[in-house]
Amino acid sequence: MDKTYNNKAWLLVIPVFLLVALSAIIPIMTVVNYSVQDTFGGNKFFWVGTEWFTDVLRSERFHDALGRNLLFSFIILCIEIPLGILIALSMPKKGIWVPICLVLMALPLLIPWNVVGTIWQIFGRADIGLLGHTMAALGIDYNYSSNVFDAWATIIIMDVWHWTSLVVLLCYAGLVSIPEAYYQAARIDGASKWSVFRYIQLPKMQGVLIIAFLLRFMDSFMIYTEPFVLTGGGPGNSTTFLSIDLVKQAIGQFDLGPAAAMSLVYQLIVLLVCYVFFTVMSNVGTDKPEVEE
Amino acid sequence: MSDNNKPTTHLVEGALRQANQMKKPKNFRWFTPSLYIFFLMLPIYWLVNMSFKTNQEILSKFTLIPDNPTLSNYAVIFSDPSWYNGYINSIIYVVMNTVISISVALPAAYAFSRYRFLGDKHMFFWLLSNRMAPAAVFVLPFFQLYSSFGLIDTHIAVALAHCLFNVPLAVWILEGFMSGIPKEIDETAYIDGYSFPKFFIKVFTPLIASGIGVAAFFCFMFSWVELLIARTLTTVDAKPIAAIMTRTVGASGVDWGVLAAAGVLTIIPGALVIYFVRNYIAKGFALGRV
Incomplete structure (x- = not known):
């Protein structure tokens, strides 16, 4: 924490700054540029001011996609965080099973996202998939491409399958950093399993849990590839999340103005959450270490 | 540490043994x-x-x-250049991206971990906010940016584009590892007459080798799994395998067998990488820097 004040450190940051500026600032400026202009084709643009923004903010389509996305993020957070904690708590602490568990659990994280979609597409199909076939054999009418509920259930299970491991690994890392002495003290005091969890493990996992929570929120908020491959946003528009809608508008219909305005609104929402994230992050464990809720 | 509480050790151990015996139900x-x-x-x-x-x-x-x-499904993939080139393309841009990300992130992470400077906090926040940027927002502007440089359908375009989220990530992970190295090491090295570059390469880099490993792992991972940007910036020559997979939908329906085989082959590189860094994963996560 005793960092020296030295502006020459900027020299070391310049390469990163240039590189990220190239791939962040220039594209964002392009988007800003489009968001305030309209075109009749032929590279003729004219100023329309905030028209696109008012359109986007008032459009039903955007509200629906945003609502769906928030609902989706909420559901998967409610499932993945407790599940991740539960699994992390019951993981072995040492022995040969540790690396095996870690490698197996991390496996879904390293599968390309569209392959994740493909895997579940195959897995859920009634004619060739294990899940679909089993459901059919059990007499459950299951079809993720025509039934809205099934589509949602499949996407949620797919996301749980794909990302719970991240929560598990984060929580596990938090857990193994707890010194054995804490548990010994708890055993001597005759603490119940619940109080060990509540007063030792949970506070110690606080930092990683906040990170897990926010990472999962961000990533589920910008989910694109997996539902795109699995359902293509359907049936109807029932699984059209913000990113899917945005790409549809920008690439599919080439409505540059509205798409750009939507991008910026979308980006601002993310940025806002990110700011909260960063503030919370940098306060964890520094100025108020006693907070426990 | 244990010397000064010798008298109580027996008591504690006894209590512990008891507690252990009590608390060992079937597992x-x-x-x-x-x-x-x-x-x-x-x-x-x-x-x-x-x-x-x-x-x-x-x-x-x-x-x-x-x-x-x-094995015929795999034979299809390994005998058709348009299939196996997809893997080569993916691996080329992923490796390029990892190398670029780590090499620019190293000095920056050092600056963030050792110095305060004008706007450091804002800079760090701005970097991180890019990690959180929805790829969908960047698809169209990236396409235009790289077409104006004539870089569409090259590996370097994808590698550079993926830097958007991997460089901040690498800086973040490395900064965490570097902050764990005591500052005295730097000072001693400077007193011993090392110049900054020499110190950085000869002394510092080996000390954070595991951090570099973890950062490289995550760069590899996020570049490998990303498809939206990679697909947009490539057409033929640099097309990633994940995008080529969509080809299996042909006139005669979907070639499920080949699709599955291609899917399996995309899992393997990830599995290999994760196997190599398995002992560092927990440590990388412990810093909470993902």
């Missing part, structure tokens, strides 16, 4: 992780299973193990 802890791993492996098993079947078997009957295991 079912393995059950939850096993169930979870079973759930994780099920879809993967099905994919692997399908990749060894012929299309006819896939569509006509339901078998848990292939009746006549065949």
Whole structure:
């Protein structure tokens, strides 16, 4: 924490700054540029001011996609965080099973996202998939491409399958950093399993849990590839999340103005959450270490 | 540490032993992780299973193990350049991206971990905010940016574009590892007459080798799994395997067997990488820098 004040450190940051500026600032400026202009084709643009923004903010389509996305993020957070904690708590602490568990659990994280979609597409199909076939054999009418509920259930299970491991690994890392002495003290005091969890493990996992929570929120908020491959946003528009809608508008219909305005609104929402994230992050464990809720 | 409380040690140990004996009911802890791993492996098993079947078997009957295991699906991939080039393309841009990300992130992470400077906090926040930027927002502007440089359909375009989220990530991870190295090491090295570059390469880099490993792992991972940007910036020559997979939808329907085989092959590099860094993963996560 005793960092020296030295502006020459900027020299070391310049390469990163240039590189990220190239791939962040220039594209964002392009988007800003489009968001305030309209075109009749032929590279003729004219100023329309905030028209696109008012359109986007008032459009039903955007509200629906945003609502769906928030609902989706909420559901998967409610499932993945407790599940991740539960699994992390019951993981072995040492022995040969540790690396095996870690490698197996991390496996879904390293599968390309569209392959994740493909895997579940195959897995859920009634004619060739294990899940679909089993459901059919059990007499459950299951079809993720025509039934809205099934589509949602499949996407949620797919996301749980794909990302719970991240929560598990984060929580596990938090857990193994707890010194054995804490548990010994708890055993001597005759603490119940619940109080060990509540007063030792949970506070110690606080930092990683906040990170897990926010990472999962961000990533589920910008989910694109997996539902795109699995359902293509359907049936109807029932699984059209913000990113899917945005790409549809920008690439599919080439409505540059509205798409750009939507991008910026979308980006601002993310940025806002990110700011909260960063503030919370940098306060964890520094100025108020006693907070426990 | 244990010397000054010798008298109490016996008491404590006794109490501990008692507590341990009391608290050793039958252990079912393995059950939850096993169930979870079973759930994780099920879809993967099905994919692997399908990749060894012929299309006819896939569509006509339901078998848990292939009746006549065949390698023909894999043969299709390994004999057709347009298939296996997809893997080569993916690996080229992923490796390029990892190298670029780590090499620019190293000095920056050092600056963030050792110095305060004008706007450091804002800079750090701005960097991180890019990690959180929705890729969908950047698709169109990236396409225009790289076409104006004539870089569309090159590996370097994808590698540079992926820097958007990997460089901030690498800086973040490395900064965490570097902050764990005491500052005295730097000072001693400077007193010993090392110049900054020499110190950085000869002394500092070896000290944070595991951090570099973890950062490289995550760069590899996020570049490998990303598709939206990679697909937009490539057409033929640098097309990633993940995008080529969509080709299996042909006139005669989907070639499920080949699709499954291609899927299995995309899992392998990730599995290999994760196997190599398995001992560092927990440590990397412990810093909470993902």
